[in-house]
Every structure is written in structure tokens, then in C-alpha cells.
Amino acid sequence: MSTDAPFTEQPGGADSANPSGPVLVVDFGAQYAQLIARRVREANVYSEIVPHTVTASEIAAKRPSGIVLSGGPSSVYEEGAPRLDEGIFDLGVPVLGICYGFQVMATALGGEVAKTGQREYGSTAVRISDSGVLLDGQPAEQTAWMSHGDSVSRAPEGFEVLASTEGTPVAAFANDARRLYGVQWHPEVKHSTYGQAVLENFLHRAAGIPADWNSGNVIADQVAAIQAQVGSGRVICALSGGVDSAVAAALVHKAVGDQLVCVFVDHGLLRKDEARQVEEDYVKATGVRLVTVNAQKQFLDALTGVSDPETKRKIIGREFIRVFEKAQADLIAEAASEGDPIRFLVQGTLYPDVVESGGGTGTANIKSHHNVGGLPEDLQFELVEPLRTLFKDEVRAIGRELGLPEEIVSRQPFPGPGLGIRIVGEVTQERLDLLRDADAIVRAELTAAGQDAEIWQCPVVLLADVRSVGVQGDGRTYGHPIVLRPVSSEDAMTADWTRLPYDLLAKISNRITNEVDGVNRVVLDVTSKPPGTIEWE
Numbered sequence: 001m002s003t004d005a006p007f008t009e010q011p012g013g014a015d016s017a018n019p020s021g022p023v024l025v026v027d028f029g030a031q032y033a034q035l036i037a038r039r040v041r042e043a044n045v046y047s048e049i050v051p052h053t054v055t056a057s058e059i060a061a062k063r064p065s066g067i068v069l070s071g072g073p074s075s076v077y078e079e080g081a082p083r084l085d086e087g088i089f090d091l092g093v094p095v096l097g098i099c100y101g102f103q104v105m106a107t108a109l110g111g112e113v114a115k116t117g118q119r120e121y122g123s124t125a126v127r128i129s130d131s132g133v134l135l136d137g138q139p140a141e142q143t144a145w146m147s148h149g150d151s152v153s154r155a156p157e158g159f160e161v162l163a164s165t166e167g168t169p170v171a172a173f174a175n176d177a178r179r180l181y182g183v184q185w186h187p188e189v190k191h192s193t194y195g196q197a198v199l200e201n202f203l204h205r206a207a208g209i210p211a212d213w214n215s216g217n218v219i220a221d222q223v224a225a226i227q228a229q230v231g232s233g234r235v236i237c238a239l240s241g242g243v244d245s246a247v248a249a250a251l252v253h254k255a256v257g258d259q260l261v262c263v264f265v266d267h268g269l270l271r272k273d274e275a276r277q278v279e280e281d282y283v284k285a286t287g288v289r290l291v292t293v294n295a296q297k298q299f300l301d302a303l304t305g306v307s308d309p310e311t312k313r314k315i316i317g318r319e320f321i322r323v324f325e326k327a328q329a330d331l332i333a334e335a336a337s338e339g340d341p342i343r344f345l346v347q348g349t350l351y352p353d354v355v356e357s358g359g360g361t362g363t364a365n366i367k368s369h370h371n372v373g374g375l376p377e378d379l380q381f382e383l384v385e386p387l388r389t390l391f392k393d394e395v396r397a398i399g400r401e402l403g404l405p406e407e408i409v410s411r412q413p414f415p416g417p418g419l420g421i422r423i424v425g426e427v428t429q430e431r432l433d434l435l436r437d438a439d440a441i442v443r444a445e446l447t448a449a450g451q452d453a454e455i456w457q458c459p460v461v462l463l464a465d466v467r468s469v470g471v472q473g474d475g476r477t478y479g480h481p482i483v484l485r486p487v488s489s490e491d492a493m494t495a496d497w498t499r500l501p502y503d504l505l506a507k508i509s510n511r512i513t514n515e516v517d518g519v520n521r522v523v524l525d526v527t528s529k530p531p532g533t534i535e536w537e
């Protein structure tokens with residue numbers, strides 16, 4: 001399943017007319033490059049990611065069976081915008097361009113791309129005029145997920161226009177003779193209803209690639225990789241009680257047994273009751289050795305006076321590492337007779353954490369996840385991150401296969417920086433207490449209403465720098481708003497706001513404004529991702 005897995009070339013010297021190689025995903029700095037690779041894996045075709053600086057001869061040497069050009073943040077007509085070696089279009093290899101990749105293809109082959117002023121973000125109605133092979137079997141009217149501000153205004157010569165939207169006259173095109181295709185929307189995201197069908201039409205029909213690749217045993221591969229990396233060394237695992245670190249810890253435990261000690265940091269940014277839950281339930285379920293560190297004061301002191309989101313994230317990332325270093329020193333001191341240093345730190349890092357932190361080729365930094373972009377420069381640990389190329393649902397499947405209890409595997413995600421990035425403004429003890437109370441009400445009501453399985457997660461956000469006027473008990477109030485951000489998602493790369501029942505929203509609003517001092521307004525966030533992210537900071 002890992003796209004880092006080596007590609008074994010088949011013997012027999014295939015040429016480009018008889019390719020045996022992977023599908024190459026050319027990364028133009030997309031948020032979704034790894035997602036494309038993963039959707040190709042789901043279609044049982046092996047794929048690898050290559051940077052957009054790849055040359056035609058490098059591509060030819062891999063004898064790819066197909067090429068997918070990813071999206072990206074640039075505009076093709078800007079100076080210095082990433083281009084593609086145009087020889088790639090002459091290799092005879094089928095190509096599918098997506099969003100920016102579609103625009104690059106259009107420009108390279110003589111079409112036109114312009115800033116139309118018609119930006120389309122999120123769910124967009126698409127009209128198919130000519131399905132061709134690419135859109136075969138799809139309804140003529142459908143919704144697809146868009147995220148663009150530029151559009152192809154004229155298709156290159158020899159290309160048929162297949163679809164349009166209100167703002168985009170050329171939303172998909174095809175040149176069957178050359179097996180070149182493109183779509184403006186993002187077929188790789190789950191919110192594009194017929195997206196996977198577009199990719200499968202391209203892979204299996206247009207490019208004629210058989211569905212014969214199989215992910216093999218990810219667990220066995222990862223266990224072997226961890227054993228090779230760690231050897232007989234001792235390992236600390238940053239354990240949060242969340243899904244990702246639970247699965248990472250279970251994999252490492254399977255690989256190196258008692259060489260592993262888990263460290264849970266109570267940084268004071270946790271939700272009500274969370275620390276107790278991790279200490280009791282997790283240890284009971286897994287039997288791992290767990291050390292809990294109370295670092296509440298350390299984090300709060302470090303965050304005093306800071307309200308910029310990125311600065312907060314970097315501080316939190318740094319303080320996490322400082323806590324692990326201290327835990328490392330304590331563990332070494334405790335085992336003084338052995339005296340072996342603990343070099344390895346396991347984190348439950350997933351691919352979305354990496355890509356949002358700007359970890360792909362030319363990828364924009366959206367936010368620095370504490371465990372990736374928020375790590376300090378003087379990090380001494382060698383990281384062990386067995387889940388780094390995977391997505392949450394793939395990780396959940398691995399967790400189930402490893403026998404982790406369902407309460408852990410199906411838990412809703414909670415970000416490592418916790419409530420620290422859900423207070424828009426400076427983090428103070430008083431604000432944390434207030435937000436913790438509001439959050440506890442929301443969680444209790446969602447659970448009571450049976451909504452937990454419906455939603456991916458529901459951040460509760462305190463707008464600490466915003467105040468509004470209210471009236472309570474015939475008196476004037478000047479309080480803060482609480483934002484509810486319930487979202488549904490498959491992998492956190494895209495999300496939609498969850499349509500919670502009105503009476504449930506009313507109950508939550510009523511309880512928060514009555515029970516939480518200082519809050520006089522509750523608002524609902526009705527933004528999809530994109531353009532919003534799930535967390536507010």
C-alpha cells in the first residue's frame with residue numbers, strides 16, 4: 001500500500017508500447033498528490049509520486065503505464081510557474097491532467113488558460129456534453145469538487161471538450177488518438193461523487209491498465225521496516241490516545257515488544273476527562289507501558305501573549321519535543337545500568353499532517369501540524385513514522401486488523417495542539433476552562449443524539465477576541481461567541497459541514513449560553529473544506 005514500496009520491474013525489456021511500470025503521479029505542489037496515488041491503489045494499480053521537475057527521459061526510463069498530473073497552487077501564466085517537460089506528452093504514455101495539471105496540459109499543447117474571475121471552490125455542478133471514454137457511464141448532470149481560480153478558456157487543437165460548468169467552459173477534454181485527458185475538477189476527492197469512476201475509466205479503459213496490483217501485507221512490511229530501523233534500540237512513542245498513535249504504537253510493539261515505552265503528554269490543552277481516559281482505557285486495552293507527563297504549566301507559560309496561529313503551533317510542537325527529551329532522560333536514568341540512549345521517537349503521523357505542513361514537492365504550507373512542520377530544528381530524535389504515507393481510513397483498517405478495540409479505532413480525531421488552536425486569540429487558563437465546558441456540552445449532546453458515527457469530528461471554537469452584545473436576565477452582556485464546526489469527511493483532506501438536526505443545535509446553543517459563563521452566542525460554521533480547513537487555526 002505504501003507508495004514508497006519499491007517497484008519490481010518485470011523481466012523482458014518492455015518498451016513504451018508495452019509498458020509494465022507504475023502509474024506516475026506528477027506532483028505540482030498539490031494538496032492531493034498522495035490522495036491521487038492512493039485512489040490509484042484503490043483501483044488496484046501500483047503508483048508512485050514524482051516531482052514536476054522530472055524529465056521526459058527519466059519518465060521513459062520507468063516505462064510508466066500511465067501518468068497523472070496533479071493540481072497545484074500556481075497559475076500557469078505566471079512567471080516561474082511550474083511546467084512540465086513537454087516531451088512527456090510525446091512518449092505515447094496515456095496522461096490524465098487534474099486541475100493545475102489539466103491547465104499545464106492545455107497550455108503546453110496550444111490551448112489557453114486565463115484568470116476568469118469565476119472562482120469555484122467546493123461542490124460545483126458539472127454538465128457533461130460528450131462523455132467519451134473518460135466520463136463514460138456517468139450522469140450528464142453531476143456535482144464535482146472544485147478548487148480553482150483559473151480556467152481553460154480554449155482547448156488545444158485535436159481535443160474534444162467533454163464537460164463544462166457555469167464558470168468554466170472547458171471543464172474536461174480528451175484526445176483519444178493521443179490518449180491525453182484532463183479534468184478541471186478533483187476526481188481524487190471523495191466529495192466528487194463519480195471521481196473514482198473517472199480515474200478508473202482513465203486507468204483501465206483509456207490506458208488499458210489491468211486491475212492486478214494488490215497492496216500486500218502492510219502490517220508485515222511495516223513491522224519488518226521498523227525492526228530494520230530500530231534494531232535493539234529503545235523507543236519512545238508519543239501516545240495521545242487517538243487512533244493514529246494507537247495504531248503506530250501497536251505496530252511498533254509488534255515489531256520490538258518491550259523496547260517500547262509510550263509517553264502521554266498532558267499539556268493542559270486537552271478536553272475534559274481526556275487524560276484519565278487515556279491513562280485507564282488505553283493501558284487496559286493494550287497493556288503497553290505508559291508514562292504520563294503533566295506539562296500544563298510549561299505549555300501555558302510558553303503560549304502566554306501569543307495569538308498568531310502558526311506561532312502557537314510551532315511553540316506547541318517544540319514543547320512536545322522538550323517533554324519527550326525530559327522523559328528520555330528520566331527513562332535512561334531509571335535504567336542506569338544499561339545506559340543505552342533512546343534515539344527513536346514514534347509518532348502517529350499521517351499523510352495529511354505532512355502535506356498540510358508543506359511536506360510535498362512545492363506544496364503550500366497551510367498549517368504546521370505540531371508533529372511535522374511544528375518540530376523544532378534542533379530535534380535529536382530519529383523519527384519512526386510507520387503511517388506517514390497513509391490516510392486515516394487506511395490506518396483504521398490496519399488498527400482493526402491488529403485487534404485494537406473499536407472504541408479506539410473509531411474515535412474521532414483530536415489534534416495534538418488541542419484546545420490551543422481552538423481559541424482564536426491568546427490562550428489563557430480561564431479561556432481554556434470556558435472552552436472545555438462548552439466542548440463537554442457539545443460532545444455529550446452529540447453522543448446522546450446518536451450523531452457520533454455521522455460526523456468526522458466537531459471542533460468547538462472560542463472566538464476569544466470577538467465580543468458581541470447580548471441580553472440575559474434583563475441585563476446587558478458583552479460576551480464571546482462559540483463556533484460549532486461539525487464536519488463529515490473520509491480522510492480530512494476535504495470535508496463538508498454536517499447538517500445536524502435543528503432541534504439538536506437549539507439544545508446545544510441553549511445549554512452553552514445558559515451554562516457557560518462569558519458566552520452569549522453560539523454560531524454554526526457552514527463552510528466546506530476547501531475553502532475552510534477543519535480547525536480554525
Ligand SMILES: Nc1ncnc2c1ncn2[C@@H]1O[C@H](COP(=O)(O)OP(=O)(O)OP(=O)(O)O)[C@@H](O)[C@H]1O
Nearest residue numbers: 238239240242243244245265347348413414415416
Ligand atoms: N497529548 C499527546 N501526548 C503525546 N503525544 C501526542 C499527544 N498528542 C499528539 N501526540 C502525537 O502527535 C501525533 C499526531 O497527533 P494526531 O492528533 O494527528 O494523532 P492521534 O492523536 O494519534 O490520532 P487522532 O488523529 O485520532 O487524534 C500523535 O500520533 C502522537 O504521536
Ligand SMILES: O=c1[nH]c(=O)c2[nH+]cn([C@@H]3O[C@H](COP(=O)(O)O)[C@@H](O)[C@H]3O)c2[nH]1
Nearest residue numbers: 368369370413414415416417492533534535
Ligand atoms: O495532530 C494534529 N496536529 C495538528 O497540528 C493538527 N492540525 C489539524 N489537525 C487535524 O487534522 C485534520 C485536518 O485539519 P485541518 O482541516 O484543520 O487542516 C483534522 O482532523 C484536524 O483536527 C491536527 N492534528
Ligand SMILES: NC(=O)CC[C@H](N)C(=O)O
Nearest residue numbers: 071072099100148149150
Ligand atoms: N487546485 C488547483 O490545482 C488550482 C490550480 C490553479 N492554481 C487555479 O487556481 O486554478
Ligand SMILES: [Mg+2]
Nearest residue numbers: 242414415416
Ligand atoms: Mg489526536
